[in-house]
Amino acid sequence: MTKVREEYDIVVVGAGHAGCEAALACARLGCETILFTISIDSIAMMPCNPNIGGSSKGHLVREVDALGGEMGKNIDKTFIQSKMLNESKGPAVHSLRAQADKQEYSKQMRITLENTDGLTIRQAEVTELLVEEGKILGCKTDSGAIYSCQAVILCTGTYLKARCIYGDVSRDTGPNGLQAANYLTDSLRKLGIELYRFKTGTPARVDKRSIDFSKMEEQKGDPKIVPFSFSTDPESIQKEQVSCWLTYTNEETHQIIRDNLDRSPLFSGVIEGTGPRYCPSIEDKVVKFADKNRHHVFIEPEGLYTNEMYLGGLSSSLPEDVQYAMYHTVAGLEKVKIVRNAYAIEYDCINSRQLKPTLELKEISGLFSCGQFNGSSGYEEAAAQGIIAGINAACKVLGREPLILDRSQAYIGVLIDDLVTKENHEPYRMMTSRAEYRLLLRQDNADLRLSEIGYKIGLVDKAIYQKVCQKKKDIESEICRLEQIQVGANNKVKEILEEYGSTPLKTAVSLAELIRRPELSYEKLEKLDPDRLPLPADTIEQININIKYDGYIKRQIKQVEQFKKLEKKRIEEDFNYDAVESLRNEARQKLKMYRPISIGQASRIAGVTPADISVLLIYMEQMRRKKE
């Protein structure tokens, strides 16, 4: 029988949020790329929440954008509501979140993919990887067709041996009833790749017409919309927004859940996979926070042209009848009609400690993986890994240096370092608390942090990069100017300070000194500063933040310097841990298994203590001295 044989530089398996970014990066960097998906109609599908961004995830989207990725641009085209979260807190935890029109999001991404040169989209199931002598050679699809290539990027999401469950109903399908990928797992196992089984879940979708919104709090979008992408003109996206709604569960809801816990497949043991602690189902929350008498329920539209509404906060795998019973206890949902049941989904994913920080497998050259397949959760986490895997696969094919972002450069760096270093037995969700240096890794300065990297790699346009360079210059020179201009204790100053409830001056101070006061800002001092030139809003934001939090920023920079010292101490790939005799056995085993790239990474491996690291450092220092 004659089989189809084709040749590409790179094969991307899966067209979710990771796969789309990976494929776009590869193709844009000039690699002939083929993107496989089980269903072309599910490209960039959002099978769970109808929004992009949110706490710390918004950071990821902006970082992806600064590197030249697509997610930010795509949500800017398709959002129906936008909100900056945590504005009452410090700038480090501000986070942008936008509600998406799901259909539109998917459609726009497909248009972008279809119009990218060098990118082929193919509907087929990849069933086998072709590997020889630890090197990827290609893959095979369900039809037996062979696609040879130099790199494969796996982004199979939740599709590998997927099973959807609610109550006693269990179906071997991927999300939304889509076909699961049932063959690739065996091929991976044969290659010696260690797999885990994870679980996640999604709440029900209900009919808008059956909801009584008068019993809920309306959640409007921000009056002034901030785009996700640094390349989107803010003026171009100001538009009419759709509201979300907030209501609460109550004791009655919780009682119904408690009474039926034995019918939940999670607690009865039907579900084997480990679920995310940080994105818990409502039954998890009721058990874990037994003292809370209510939990938030956010009602979010799934799009402009559908009546489906998402029940945020009510993810569940309880039986259909229990789902109905508990929704009907919630204010405003008394008569609600379900469109799609809530369900849990189980799937195979990789033990991500088998990966290098480039997202290439340590044992198989040319095989990369990203997204939920790596044990993460969330669209944004997937996209973030997708662009890095795409860049590094392309760099490998092109013979260029790989890109590794560290924990002090980006949330993406934190995400990948955590995945490849730390024990992870549940879907990994990005959180602000995971980023040690978050005051430096703000969502508002992702362009300043990463555009240069994106430009040098070749994903960011020169014009955009030059704009960022100009912004950097403007910020520096304006801060410098503000530090130098002194204002005296005259009446005009007094008047303006009084207007904002600020204490009058005794002696002359610089404008920067005044901006540092919590009640004042760059904008408020306009009248005291006639010489200032007009600057864009995002530049002014940087000026305010840098002046106001100067002390904290400097201290965090110091922490980063300390961190970098250990990151810079590289450990050779073939380092012989057996030669370090005083290393404890547990540490030796862990180090041999993980093969960290630096002392810094080694120090983050669970089971490796500071004493072990001292031993390593001393050994390396002795070796260095011997060589001298």
Place this chain on the structure above:
Amino acid sequence: MKTDTIAAIATALTNAGIGIIRISGPEAFSVIDRIFRGKKEKPLSLAKSHTVHYGWIEENGKTIDEVMVLVLRAPHTYTRENTIEIDCHGGVLVMKKILDLVLKNGARLAEPGEFTKLAFLSGRIDLTQAEAVMDFIQSENEFARKASLNQLKGEISEKVRNLRKQILYEIAWIESALDDPEHISLEGYEIHLSEAVDYWIAELEHWLRTSENGKILKDGIKTVILGKPNVGKSSLMNLLAGEECAIVTEIAGTTRDILTEHIKLGEISLNMIDTAGIRDTDNIVEKIGIEKARQYAKEADLILYIVDSSIPFDQSDEEILTFIQDKRIIVVLNKTDLPVVLQKDLLEKKIGKKVISFSAKQGFGLKELQKEIENLFLEDRTFEDHFTIITNMRQKEALSQALESIKMVKQSVEEGMSEDFYTIDLMNGYEQLGFLIGESLGEDLVNEIFSKFCMGK
């Protein structure tokens, strides 16, 4: 790392009653087998761990000494290697002879602190404990030695670990509230944190104070005697250096004109600054001027300020008072054997410091002076068992930094910053305390270790 067998005399090289020679390493047992003849035929290499054996050290059939040998098997030893300890009959010659024999039979001479280095490297002790051993080896007086002993038990580490745990708890609380604001509330949290921060600041300041005392105790108390001409400074000096106390050492200081005399007063060491000058002439204030006196006072840990009770308090006294107020001072009211013009109570009220009635001539008041010095410097010694002090510079630096960071947290709270700012300085404090006990990784740690344990190429 080299895994050769090392040996050294573990006790002081004096003619003490007993001396210990320690051997550690893979060859320790074969070395002892070659030189030891026990009452039983069985060689020590076959003996059980942690057992003591009576016998003789012999060279070519000739007995060198009658000994007890302790057999300790890896890993339950100080260095985590096979270890032999030979208890012999003190005596410098005998010990040296046995050591020579050990070295001839396969061991090499240990570098200073090498046993401790091994213990540290094998994870048997942490860095503070290792440093304490080094301090112990070098410590000169009794109190410093006891302080080192306590560190050895990990007492500092324990306290620091505890405080770190508390800081980490608060960090975790703030972070989890940031991650899950729906379920974890930070309402009123600043009040709780303020209380915790105040407590930490008090603890850290207390440790720093004791660390100052610790350093002083280890190195001796820098003491200067001040007073107007003819009040009896040299008499006091002579008395201190006389029959009751001995001049222990005479070391030239860093600047040529400062000469230090090391005086042991009970269990405390005093380093008398410029005592030679004082003895040459009684007129320190006149001769070198108030400026010089001011400078000495600044450098001193302790000022013995002498006042003549037979003459009135005058302008010169007032002037001296201005620059010694914030120092640890003991006022010595001398010449109380003469008719008294200056009353002790009045003087005490005026200066606000402890005044001791004294007569250098009659040797009266010396015991009280000694007690007062002990009170001043050993205030935190609840008793020797709990005597925890931090004695080295690295530790002190880390402590100061931790204190500074925690104070910044306090400032952030007071300025009403939002909670996510607190964690930057909380983390710094946490890390600094980690450096203190070697639980955080500083790159400088390696350098520290290399300098401390003489690890050459």
